[in-house]
Amino acid sequence: MGSLDSNTPTDHAAGQFSPLDPEEFRRQAHQMVDFIADYYRKIETYPVLSQVQPAYLHSQLPQTPPYRPEPMDAIMKDVQSQIIPGITHWLSPNFFGFFPATVSTAAFLGEMLCTCFNSVGFNWLASPASTELEMVVMDWLAHALKLPSSFMFSGTGGGVIQNTTSEAVLVTLVAARDRALGVHGIDFLSKLAVYASDQTHSTFSKACRIAGINPANIRSLPTSVEGGFALSPAVLRSAVEEDLAAGLIPLYLCTTVGTTSTTAVDPIGALADVARDYGVWVHVDCAYGGSACICPEFRHHLNGVDLVDSVSLSPHKWLLSYLDCCCLWVKQPGSLVRALSTNPEYLKNKPSESSSVVDFKDWQVGTGRRFKSLRLWLVMRSYGLANLQSHIRSDVRMARMFERLVRSDPRFEVTVPRLFSLVCFRFVPKRARGPGQIERANRRLLDWVNGTGRAFMTHTVAGGKFMLRFAVGATLTEERHVLAAWKLIKEGADGLERS
Amino acid sequence: MGSLDSNTPTDHAAGQFSPLDPEEFRRQAHQMVDFIADYYRKIETYPVLSQVQPAYLHSQLPQTPPYRPEPMDAIMKDVQSQIIPGITHWLSPNFFGFFPATVSTAAFLGEMLCTCFNSVGFNWLASPASTELEMVVMDWLAHALKLPSSFMFSGTGGGVIQNTTSEAVLVTLVAARDRALGVHGIDFLSKLAVYASDQTHSTFSKACRIAGINPANIRSLPTSVEGGFALSPAVLRSAVEEDLAAGLIPLYLCTTVGTTSTTAVDPIGALADVARDYGVWVHVDCAYGGSACICPEFRHHLNGVDLVDSVSLSPHKWLLSYLDCCCLWVKQPGSLVRALSTNPEYLKNKPSESSSVVDFKDWQVGTGRRFKSLRLWLVMRSYGLANLQSHIRSDVRMARMFERLVRSDPRFEVTVPRLFSLVCFRFVPKRARGPGQIERANRRLLDWVNGTGRAFMTHTVAGGKFMLRFAVGATLTEERHVLAAWKLIKEGADGLERS
Incomplete structure (x- = not known):
């Protein structure tokens, strides 16, 4: 982020502690807006699935809270260096796991208002x-x-x-x-x-x-x-x-x-x-x-x-x-x-x-x-039903495109008819013998794809069959991300076939 | 607020709908920060307890959501004219009801980050x-x-x-x-x-x-x-x-x-x-x-x-x-x-x-x-235990002051020993005969105070006794607000005695 000011609003020694001074609020919140906009702008540069190991954070942070205030500046540096590496970036356009959690500027503004009024x-x-x-x-x-x-x-x-x-x-x-x-x-x-x-x-x-x-x-x-x-x-x-x-x-x-x-x-x-x-x-x-x-x-x-x-x-x-x-x-x-x-x-x-x-x-x-309806109110008014419908349709269109790509490669199969924006599919390597081997190949493919940090998918088992889930829906996802993910999946499959 | 831009980020007719364009986000979120800082700055000008009647909003809003997007500008005008009058301002320094819900700039920033990462x-x-x-x-x-x-x-x-x-x-x-x-x-x-x-x-x-x-x-x-x-x-x-x-x-x-x-x-x-x-x-x-x-x-x-x-x-x-x-x-x-x-x-x-x-x-x-620990982390680091302790002590000090004021007026009594920042008290008019009359006087006093919009308290009944609750704790409350509230309560009592 630019840099949140390094003076704390009030030092405990400096008299009256006023943690909601409107002008201090204004200054710091503006800086946070820039931090967040920058994060959204460069979100594709982060690995989608966090690559940290369990307990990664424990050793980096003190075991007890500070007695004296710390500057917001220092805290935000830690957000960048300690927190962001541990985040699985749900807002990344390369997030295709679970069901994505969708977001928008209007909802963010609604959430700010909800918090504001408290x-x-x-x-x-x-x-x-x-x-x-x-x-x-x-x-x-x-x-x-x-x-x-x-x-x-x-x-x-x-x-x-x-x-x-x-x-x-x-x-x-x-x-x-x-x-x-x-x-x-x-x-x-x-x-x-x-x-x-x-x-x-x-x-x-x-x-x-x-x-x-x-x-x-x-x-x-x-x-x-x-x-x-x-x-x-x-x-x-x-x-x-x-x-x-x-x-x-x-x-x-x-x-x-x-x-x-x-x-x-x-x-x-x-x-x-x-x-x-x-x-x-x-x-x-x-x-x-x-x-x-x-x-x-x-x-x-x-x-x-x-x-x-x-x-x-x-x-x-x-x-x-x-x-x-x-x-x-x-x-x-x-x-x-x-x-x-x-x-x-x-x-x-x-x-x-x-x-x-x-x-x-x-x-x-x-x-x-909380005053949560503000979020939905802003989303519905700011975008209108027309845009919300077009957003749904766009995700479904991208899922349909991914489905076609899967069908176009004889090494893969769509395992469940697609209804919305989720494509369930699996890799069926030519030399695989029986369901056990197919499952192992798909598990390895999934781990490989997620390990690259360049896309994130999850899996399920339905009807006894292990399958990969490719869920389109992250707000920032465009066709190029779906195409890149498919290329990555094929690259993983190529590697597995060679190994 | 300044004025959130009157162009919607993307019209549904204008091609790709992109509800999280980082630069559009930046622009609109900055405007929202100013709206909120301004709200905090002028919060004392609003009646603490909303003075609207049931169903006040229903007639002001359409029964169905818009099909086409509306400019954020228009929406924020409605926040000002339709929503704010219906808000009981929990953040007002003159809010002494229930237990106040305390806030701070650091927590707001933490909440923004939590929302950001989603x-x-x-x-x-x-x-x-x-x-x-x-x-x-x-x-x-x-x-x-x-x-x-x-x-x-x-x-x-x-x-x-x-x-x-x-x-x-x-x-x-x-x-x-x-x-x-x-x-x-x-x-x-x-x-x-x-x-x-x-x-x-x-x-x-x-x-x-x-x-x-x-x-x-x-x-x-x-x-x-x-x-x-x-x-x-x-x-x-x-x-x-x-x-x-x-x-x-x-x-x-x-x-x-x-x-x-x-x-x-x-x-x-x-x-x-x-x-x-x-x-x-x-x-x-x-x-x-x-x-x-x-x-x-x-x-x-x-x-x-x-x-x-x-x-x-x-x-x-x-x-x-x-x-x-x-x-x-x-x-x-x-x-x-x-x-x-x-x-x-x-x-x-x-x-x-x-x-x-x-x-x-x-x-x-x-x-x-959600990633809710960010809020507490920012609060503890940004203020330090020292400031958090001083914040608690300051609220208790103001409650103790209010308690002394109540005790100084023979028409009032503290009904329960004060332990923290809540003072339970009641008005005991000289001419009141029996508990029923005392309760009615206190109900009238409470309604009068809350009806002025200049302070807000609530009540309870404990040990069969109806009493008023004066809870200090809203983040923006200073001694002057407590003193003004007490003056207002006395004014109400004077009025009741005269009536």
Whole structure:
């Protein structure tokens, strides 16, 4: 960075300590802006995957905090020399791992504003704008997704920003659980059964465990490569029937639009039809895939969403919003509030007691909450639905290009039909004998590619097959980065064939 | 603000949409810095408590998101005209409600860096620096608090940053629960009993409900004004004995250092002695009060902490850190990890499998997590322990001054002995007959003060007594603001006496 000033704002010995002097803030924050813009400008020069070894930082830093202040200058030098080498650069245009975490200038500005106000919107009174803008923005995004009005505040439902999908699943699960226990009694907790496919994110079973669901009743229903790794309604029905016959109470189904492993899409409508027969709460986790549904050509993946109870989508995955931002919509906010409300004396106030307002603390695990809707508001206004759609389409176009490149080389195969911007593929060396050797070759290829620091991919196993995941989506990625990554992968394959 | 540029970075019609052009970022972020510095400079001109009515924003904003991009200029005008009036200004120097949320330039810079990198540190590999700096910083803060090494990574324990106390309580509760159920079996879930005083934050019972604890077994043990609203070890012992006699399994005790209502301090050591006799997990929630314990003269409030299982403290409350930042230390990280770990194929990697690293996703509810330790690291380095101590002392000094002012006016009384920077007091009009009239007078006084917009306080009820809470701590507060607030309160009292 240029150089953050080497005078600390106030030395502890120099009298009044004023850690938020506006002019000092202005000066230092301007310098930080330049540091960040420079980082974004030169981000391609860093290895994507950090090349440090475990415990690399420990020996570089003192074991105790300093007693006396240190100049920001010195701290920023350490950011450059000690922190940046340990970062896996998620914003690098050569990042194709996991699902990339997308960002934008508008979201950054929104985050700065959120931090600036630092309003703690646990209830309406504590910062009315925080609650009300969130209500508006959640309705906006619901409109963009063509969710039915039963999920909107302008209809009969509503939405709230959680930090992660895990929390969205947890709070809806607790709402469903308490609704069921209200009927059957607390003693039936260990009889509740929950359902998801074997492709569902691991956070689902974790949320179930946190909520006290009997681990023996967490069903991970089988999928198949032939079925596109989607959960079959018939499989669901027979699992539910079996549980009923065993005296269990079917509670909750977590469906996914765009699984983490291969972006499989569960048939929401058909599954909800089954679930409805048994009074099972249906959640749609479209953390990644949901964002694509702002484009008409992808919206069909949400068909049947009118039949479900709750939907969560994480704009930090594909809608340019930085972490951590997971949108949750529910049809019956009352069921969340009944399970999660608190009413201590020190938070009582007239608007809350009049029931004329929403208190978002009763829609989430924690009490405190940041003004996170600013980020989404700025993204949606600053770019408009038109640009957001074009951003999704551009990523899909690049993924399609990568898919064609893979198909054009007979040493490689696309292992799962591509639906969004993730391509699952693998290297099948001519001389490989059997799945074990193919897996080893792909593991070596992956390690080699990631070890170069020039691109980063991850892997998965689906249908028993080890495969590489090439996820397009980092905000700065352009066609040339995809082409370079493919060239690198081929170079790795050449090397393996020669070795 | 100056004026954020009225040209959008790229119009959707104009070709490639590039939402993170570094130079465009630089330009717009600089303008945002000026907007924020100006906001901080003129923050005293805004009413502290927002004066808007419920649903004020709804009619001002369109019901659907824009299709075409809007200039940032126009958006920022709306921030000024539509959002700021709806904000309760937590950063105002005249904010004395709840516990203020403290901030600083260093923390803002740390938050900017955290957003900048947007690294998603669910496991070590996903961003080694994120995990390793958090380990360092958690040990640093533990050193500053003189926690025993059994809570440090350099010892046998460790710490992790959660979003809120609610999550810190939830994850430790789940760890304790699963440890107990591992012994007794899942069928004993409804037999587990948990303990806290009637002064404990409402989030405790909420976390218990989320974790599936039988609501009938959540004990809210009585405290008294004579006992300083602290939980008595004898009361705890008899409650535990009673539950044992009824066939229940005592599980978890949540103690508090600095309750939300009146900053009462539970005697941690004596309570832990009782708990140990029954194998009960002891948690210390020192969200607010813990920060003071970086000063030697307050450290005694943590005496006995060596006997407990977990401790949580929220630097966003009193250590200048902005939301949301709750530090949790545990003696046995293994118990957290056993309860919260996941291991899906798509996150598997060599460092994690070698067990040579920490994967923080297994210490929290969610999977994704931000690089939050940057904030605390910058705060501790940039200010040094010396300035942080002087900041705590300055707030306490101002609270002590306010307390003296209250005592100097015979119409007022201090209702609870002041321990930190919160003064609980009430107005006792001469002509008031009985507690009902006193309460009504104080409610009217509170509404009048808050309605002026010149200061903001909140209230509580403890020991059956309605009282006003004057919490010093907003970063920009100086003596003159405390004096002005007191003058305003007296003015309100004068008015009430005349009416």
